[in-house]
Amino acid sequence: MNKDTGASAETAAEQGLLEHLYELRDRLLRSVLTVFVVFICLFPFSDTLYTWLAEPLSVHLPAGTSMIATEVASTFFIPFKLTLMTAVFVAVPVLLYQIWAFVAPGLYRHEKRLVFPLLFSSTVLFYLGIAFAYYVVFPLMFGFFISVAPEGVEVATDIGRYLDFVITIFFAFGAAFEVPVATFILVAMGVTTPDALAEKRPFFIVGAFVVGMLLTPPDIISQTLLALPMWLLFELGIIGSRIFLRERIKQAAAEAASGDGADDESTDESARDGSDQSGNVDDMPAKEPVMHKNAVPGMSVTEQIEKAAQHKDS
Numbered sequence: 001m002n003k004d005t006g007a008s009a010e011t012a013a014e015q016g017l018l019e020h021l022y023e024l025r026d027r028l029l030r031s032v033l034t035v036f037v038v039f040i041c042l043f044p045f046s047d048t049l050y051t052w053l054a055e056p057l058s059v060h061l062p063a064g065t066s067m068i069a070t071e072v073a074s075t076f077f078i079p080f081k082l083t084l085m086t087a088v089f090v091a092v093p094v095l096l097y098q099i100w101a102f103v104a105p106g107l108y109r110h111e112k113r114l115v116f117p118l119l120f121s122s123t124v125l126f127y128l129g130i131a132f133a134y135y136v137v138f139p140l141m142f143g144f145f146i147s148v149a150p151e152g153v154e155v156a157t158d159i160g161r162y163l164d165f166v167i168t169i170f171f172a173f174g175a176a177f178e179v180p181v182a183t184f185i186l187v188a189m190g191v192t193t194p195d196a197l198a199e200k201r202p203f204f205i206v207g208a209f210v211v212g213m214l215l216t217p218p219d220i221i222s223q224t225l226l227a228l229p230m231w232l233l234f235e236l237g238i239i240g241s242r243i244f245l246r247e248r249i250k251q252a253a254a255e256a257a258s259g260d261g262a263d264d265e266s267t268d269e270s271a272r273d274g275s276d277q278s279g280n281v282d283d284m285p286a287k288e289p290v291m292h293k294n295a296v297p298g299m300s301v302t303e304q305i306e307k308a309a310q311h312k313d314s
Contacts (some may be wrong), residue, residue, distance in 0.1 A: 034094045046079035049077075050159070053166060060146040061155060068156045072103035078159050085167060089130075092123055112190060122181045127178030130170045137169065144221055169222075172215035174231045183237025184244065194241045197234075205258035206236055208285040239302060269292045 007213050042049065054067060061067075088095075096119045104112060149155050186192050196202075205227070211225035 027102045031091070031095050031098050034091045035084075035087050038090050039084055042083050042087055042090075043080075046083040050082055050163075053082065054159070054162065057157060057162065058144045060142045061140075061148075065154060065156060067159050067162065069160070070158045071160065074158075076159050078163055082163055092126070092148070095125055109219045115157060115234070118181055118185070119223035119253075122178055125177040125181065126174040129173035129229075132177070132229065133173040134170050137173065137222060138166075138266065140225070141217065141219070141222050144219060145217075152193060169216065173226060173229075176211070176226055177233060179230055179233040183234060184241055187241035188244065194238045194245065195239050201234075203230055208234075 058067070069078070100116065100119055104115070107115060145179055149160075183197065188196060208227040208230040209223060211230070212223035214220035216226050
């Protein structure tokens with residue numbers, strides 16, 4: 001019987017694992033299909049996309065100059081690569097939803113209430129980081145680079161190198177704008193507290209400038225434009241964490257108060273039931289007789305009393 005029980009438990013575990021694998025396969029296929037559909041829709045506009053991406057640099061190029069392609073196949077593969085990356089960026093909400101749908105059944109209710117807002121806010125912040133890089137950082141950065149070009153040097157940027165540079169900056173600023181989410185997660189998990197983070201503010205500011213130095217070109221403008229938003233978003237994360245902890249304390253106090261009220265009600269009901277039972281002895285459940293130390297198991301109380309009397313007479 002133990003062998004049958006162990007075999008059935010092992011079979012159930014294997015079936016559960018297979019179901020999870022099938023679910024993961026379906027979610028991955030849906031994600032890939034979404035990216036493919038978006039890519040097919042955007043591919044006819046690949047040249048337009050690259051023209052839009054190159055605009056922050058093109059407006060600062062000297063008159064009569066333009067970007068160049070140093071490789072034969074660059075004119076096809078670079079717009080193709082840009083379109084594919086754009087399709088992934090556009091499909092990010094669907095990709096995050098597929099991740100959410102896969103992990104949600106294994107989460108508790110309070111975890112679900114946290115995960116979905118975090119996914120939504122992280123997506124919005126990542127898009128805001130990209131928009132900030134394109135509309136604020138790029139005009140200042142490229143204007144500075146073009147203005148400091150030595151006299152007699154013609155600026156002619158390769159389209160492939162420009163795309164790699166832009167994608168790197170996009171990811172850097174998109175990741176930097178996730179600082180509030182990371183701060184909130186650390187506080188929610190109990191790793192740290194808002195006050196402890198506030199005490200480490202000077203170290204974070206220095207670290208933000210170091211990250212800006214490593215992820216951006218070696219100029220003070222782009223480094224500062226990355227470090228300052230990180231600092232401000234760090235402060236925003238501390239404020240949001242304090243609000244979250246305040247709400248959690250209020251909720252815990254409310255739950256404790258409701259729990260105490262329920263305990264008091266159950267105590268009153270128990271006391272009321274006890275008083276009712278003491279008023280009517282017939283309704284009280286009969287107590288089981290306590291067996292003597294010399295009692296014989298399997299014999300009734302009457303038989304045991306008679307046997308004890310016979311033993312005493314003899």
